[in-house]
Amino acid sequence: MGIEIGARSDVGRVRSQNEDSYKVLAPLNLFVLSDGMGGESHGEVASALAVETVATHCQEATNSVAVPFYGEPRASLTDKTNRLASAVRLANRKIRGAAQEVAARRGMGTTILAAWVDGPRLSLVHVGDSRAYLLRTGVMEQLTSDHSLVAEQVRRGLLTPQQADASEMQSVLIRALGTNAEVEIDADEHVLLDGDILLLSSDGLTRMVTDPEIASTLLTHSNAQAAADRLVELANEYGGEDNVTAIVVQIRQEPQGLFGYLRRWMRHSAPAST
Amino acid sequence: MPKLMLKFESTVLREVPVGGRAVMIGRAPDNDIAIDNLAVSNYHARVYTEAGRLVVEDLDSLNGTFVNEMRVERATLQDGDSILIGKHHIVVDEVHDATVPPEAGRKVTAPKVEETMVLDTRERRQMLQVALAAGERSQLSTGRWKMPTLAVLRGRMDQKEYVIANKLTVIGSSEMATVRIRGWLAPGVAAQINQREDGYYLGRAEIVPKVNGQEIQGPTRLQDGDLIEVLPGWLFGIGQVRLNFLFRD
Numbered sequence: 001m002g003i004e005i006g007a008r009s010d011v012g013r014v015r016s017q018n019e020d021s022y023k024v025l026a027p028l029n030l031f032v033l034s035d036g037m038g039g040e041s042h043g044e045v046a047s048a049l050a051v052e053t054v055a056t057h058c059q060e061a062t063n064s065v066a067v068p069f070y071g072e073p074r075a076s077l078t079d080k081t082n083r084l085a086s087a088v089r090l091a092n093r094k095i096r097g098a099a100q101e102v103a104a105r106r107g108m109g110t111t112i113l114a115a116w117v118d119g120p121r122l123s124l125v126h127v128g129d130s131r132a133y134l135l136r137t138g139v140m141e142q143l144t145s146d147h148s149l150v151a152e153q154v155r156r157g158l159l160t161p162q163q164a165d166a167s168e169m170q171s172v173l174i175r176a177l178g179t180n181a182e183v184e185i186d187a188d189e190h191v192l193l194d195g196d197i198l199l200l201s202s203d204g205l206t207r208m209v210t211d212p213e214i215a216s217t218l219l220t221h222s223n224a225q226a227a228a229d230r231l232v233e234l235a236n237e238y239g240g241e242d243n244v245t246a247i248v249v250q251i252r253q254e255p256q257g258l259f260g261y262l263r264r265w266m267r268h269s270a271p272a273s274t
Numbered sequence: 275m276p277k278l279m280l281k282f283e284s285t286v287l288r289e290v291p292v293g294g295r296a297v298m299i300g301r302a303p304d305n306d307i308a309i310d311n312l313a314v315s316n317y318h319a320r321v322y323t324e325a326g327r328l329v330v331e332d333l334d335s336l337n338g339t340f341v342n343e344m345r346v347e348r349a350t351l352q353d354g355d356s357i358l359i360g361k362h363h364i365v366v367d368e369v370h371d372a373t374v375p376p377e378a379g380r381k382v383t384a385p386k387v388e389e390t391m392v393l394d395t396r397e398r399r400q401m402l403q404v405a406l407a408a409g410e411r412s413q414l415s416t417g418r419w420k421m422p423t424l425a426v427l428r429g430r431m432d433q434k435e436y437v438i439a440n441k442l443t444v445i446g447s448s449e450m451a452t453v454r455i456r457g458w459l460a461p462g463v464a465a466q467i468n469q470r471e472d473g474y475y476l477g478r479a480e481i482v483p484k485v486n487g488q489e490i491q492g493p494t495r496l497q498d499g500d501l502i503e504v505l506p507g508w509l510f511g512i513g514q515v516r517l518n519f520l521f522r523d
Contacts, residue, residue, distance in 0.1 A: 076441045076469065120450055120463060121442070136478070138316040139302060141492060189442035191450075191466045191479050212298035212305050216317040216333050238295060263461060263480075 002252035003029060003117065006224030008232045012204055013240030019043035020202045020245040021051040029117040030058055031247050035130050035202040037176070038108030042099075046110040046178055049098060050091045054114050057087035077187055080116050081123035085185050088112055088125055088177070095178030109178040113144065113200055120253065122190045122198070127175050127183055131206055133214070134190065135197040140215035143190060147175035170207065194253035194264070201231070204244035208235040224248045276328060276353075276368040278321060280307055282361065296322035299359060300333075313337050313360035321351070321364075328366060330357055420521035422474050422496075424467075429505070429515030430456040437522075438474060443467040445504055445517075446479065455504070455515055464504050464515075468493065474519070476502065 005026065011018040019036040021044070034050040036043030061067040061083050070089040073082040091112060099105045111128025124132055129146040145151060149172040150164040159167070175184055192198070197218050205214070214231065221227035228248045235244040278297060280288040290297055290307055298305040300318040309318075315335040322329055328351040332339035340358035341349050351357075353368040422438040432454040436443075445453040448462035455464065461480040468475045475493040482489050484503040485496070496502075500519040507514025 074441075076439060081441070120448070139492070140304075187441070188468065189440075190468070191442070191444055191463050193463060193479055210295065210298065210304075210306075212300070212302065212317055213296055213320070215302075215304075216298070216320065219317065220333060260462070263459060 002254065004224040004250040004252065005031075006226065006228035006248040007246070008225075008228040009245040010232045010236065010240070010243070012243050013236055015243055017041060017044060018243045019047055020204070020243040021047040022200075022245050022247060023051045023055045024247065025055055025059065028059065028062060030055065031115045031117075031198075031200055031249060033113045033130055033200045033202060033245055033247060034110050034177075035128065035204075035243070035245070036108070036110040038105065042105045042108035043110065045098065045105070046095050046108045049095055050110045050112050050177055053091035053094050054084070054087040054112065057090055058083055058114075058116065061086075074187075078118075078121065078123060078189065080118050080121075081125065081187050081189055084114050084116055084123055084125040085187050088114065088127065088185050089183060092177045092180075092183040096181065099178055107179075109173075109176040111173070111202075112177050115198060115200060115249070117192065117198075117249065117251070120192050122192050123187075124190065125185055125187045127177055127185055128173055129203050131199075131201055131203070133199040133201075133211075135199070135215055135218050136193065136195070138215075138219065140211060140218070142211070143188065144186065147186075148173050170203075192251045192253070194251065196251040197227075198249040198251070199231075200247040200249075202243060202245040204240075204242035205231055205235045205246055208238040208241065208244070218248065224250045276366065277370065278307065278357075279365045279367060280309070281363045281365060287362075292321055292323060292328060294323070296320040299364065300335075307364065309360060309362050311360045311362070314362075318359055319357070321357075324350075327351070328368070335359075420523055423520045423522045424453060424502075425518040425520060427501070427516040427518050428507075428511065429517075431515070432456065438467060438469065441469050443469075444479075445515075453517070457513060459513070460505065460515075465502075467496070476519075481505065 005024055007022060007024050009018060009020050009022055022033040024031055032051045032054045034047035036047030038046060070086040099108050111130045113126040113130040113132060115132060116123040124143060126144050127147060129148045132143040134141050134143050149169050150159060150167045152174055153159040154161055154164050177183060217230050218227050221230055228246045231246040232244050275291045275293060277289050277291045279286050298320050299307045300316050301309060301314040302316040317333050318335040319330055319332050319339045330341060330351055331348045338345045341355055351366045353366060355366045357364040424436045426434050436453050444451040444463055444466050446462050446464040447455045447460040463479040464481050465479050465483045466477050468477060473495045475495050476483060476490060477493040485494055486501050496519045498521045502517040502519060504515040505513055
């Protein structure tokens with residue numbers, strides 16, 4: 001399977017520091033993004049620690065079976081998804097430890113979003129309001145649900161999505177890394193197909209740019225880096241009120257064997273069904 | 275603020291103001307102006323302000339975007355111009371103010387972006403209690419624990435029945451598929467079922483499956499007894515795959 005990757009992070013037009021961190025581990029096809037909070041430079045410390053811990057833990061677990069597992073693995077998930085959850089629990093512990101070391105760091109925390117592509121399977125874990133989207137055959141779907149107060153209110157039918165977009169409470173999270181001893185993690189798995197585009201982003205992008213405009217930007221840039229650059233530019237053109245980070249992953253799957261080519265030909269020659 | 279008026283023949287269907295953001299036009303429901311017509315591409319065109327001027331840009335649509343009868347890739351607009359997309363006209367009005375509030379159906383930036391904060395457990399519990407008091411619909415199901423099951427109605431499969439035990443269940447002929455279709459021409463990954471907090475969702479992969487005769491529009495929550503058509507098959511039902519989703523004791 002071939003993968004094209006583009007990534008870009010920017011401080012935006014209003015903030016003085018970039019508290020977003022990200023890491024792309026190309027040989028592993030592991031992508032980690034984190035949006036820190038906590039004033040001074042503490043948000044930056046928290047997000048960098050989260051990204052580093054998740055990447056290192058997964059890398060070590062790939063190299064050796066002796067790496068400890070944090071929390072309880074779930075039978076309904078694959079090893080890779082369970083390992084990502086373990087990495088996030090370890091990151092939570094480390095950030096909490098770092099916060100308790102220094103009095104001024106109290107209240108520091110971060111979101112985490114990690115995607116691991118293993119052949120045709122995507123493992124996805126997240127805590128907070130950083131989002132993953134999947135664009136397939138022109139239709140974009142949000143794969144993650146925000147752990148924010150307004151999103152929770154929408155899920156409970158108390159707010160409409162429009163009211164949520166206009167709310168002043170958008171920055172209030174109900175889950176984050178580093179704020180509690182135990183962290184509740186969303187873990188999910190999806191199938192990836194040839195031509196799919198995966199986007200990971202911080203809320204600095206999704207609050208400034210609408211979903212259809214994000215989708216059309218991903219569709220009109222065949223180069224993954226150009227797409228990531230353009231998304232960040234758009235967020236800045238619309239005000240750049242927060243740090244903005246985008247990771248674009250384009251999936252290219254090669255068909256296997258004669259029947260693989262035949263199936264692909266059938267799929268591409270069939271009339272569009274939507 | 276200039277506005278766009280969506281018209282079909284002589285009827286005005288909608289008015290949408292053009293503000294700081296691009297107005298997206300297309301067939302997908304998440305567009306600012308969604309036009310449910312097969313001649314319209316999912317994300318067909320956008321209208322935005324560029325250095326004080328309105329600009330329309332065609333987003334590589336199949337059937338094109340026309341301004342005053344001329345096919346354009348990108349064009350500046352003025353008052354009274356008519357954009358033709360499919361069979362619908364979008365008329366530019368730079369003189370009259372939009373009658374709908376700008377936030378209707380649009381993403382509006384919060385007045386100020388505050389520092390991100392996290393509610394602690396106590397605050398969160400209180401918030402959720404408030405939410406409950408406000409009369410949310412209870413999504414908790416009562417009764418005995420039942421296993422979600424896919425029963426094979428038609429198709430060459432490796433089992434007659436599958437219990438859904440994993441977060442992700444793949445239907446197809448590939449090695450990663452749990453619900454395995456036999457036959458060389460069956461899609462490797464036809465469709466998928468994702469387990470979520472509130473149920474089991476059927477999603478498309480290489481094909482768009484049907485639930486109770488209807489093609490699904492995005493991930494669809496499965497109900498007890500739903501009929502799933504994975505593959506329509508060819509003559510005499512050869513290659514057809516149909517499943518029944520059931521909660522079994």
